[in-house]
Amino acid sequence: MGKLKTYFTNHNETRDNHQDQSLRSHYYKTTQKKALEAVKEMMEQMDGFSVSSISEERGEMSIKGKKVFVVVTVIGVRPFETSVDFSVTTNTVLIPFDFGHSQKTIKGLYENLDRKLPFLHAGGTQ
Template identity: 50%
Template sequence: MSIKQTIKKYFSNHSETSDNHLDTSLQTHYYKTTKDKALAKLEELYTKSQNYSIHSISKEHGEISLYYKKTFIIATIISVRPFNTAIDFSVTTESALPFDFGNSTRVIEQLYKQLNNELPYIETKR
């Protein structure tokens, strides 16, 4: 990552994942499961957890939105091929300041670490 991207990472209140993200911790993760099973697993994880509060679930669009402390999270589940599902996150920290010192990136890393233990992980880059 360049200096500009590192500064942007810490002085922004929003982070999201993508296939070709320069920060490897923010690259899309792929799992060996179906879209419906992945969505059900996410719903189960966040319903059981005391830290997360589910805001809404859209099974048709493969999205689940939730709150974690003062952070709003949107998880998007996309079926790429049979038993190859991508999960992306968009995280925004709500605060009085216009930046979160990298908190949104740390939340994404934590979410992926949690998912890697629950779903069969394939890869980050296609």
């Protein structure tokens, strides 16, 4: 039922122990500040995305994209270990679900970020 639910919703988010392995938090060998900068650079380079606000103190960033709204949370867990989580909501007008678009967006964001930062592990694994 969990996999089916990700297709019949307009919102997906990552967390440490998500039942879907592809939606688990990613941890990187970097500082919170450098991770936030890397996410900002990545989003600015992607077509159709624009950073609307950044709170360095809270480690949060809001991004507007084509038909999506993304909130990124960056948390320094320990020195040189930082977690990055995404919350993606699809702006659907006629139907209340996105057929997995929000999940695909998260997967694509992690794939890009994994190329920019040294990946350590996904949530729930070490």
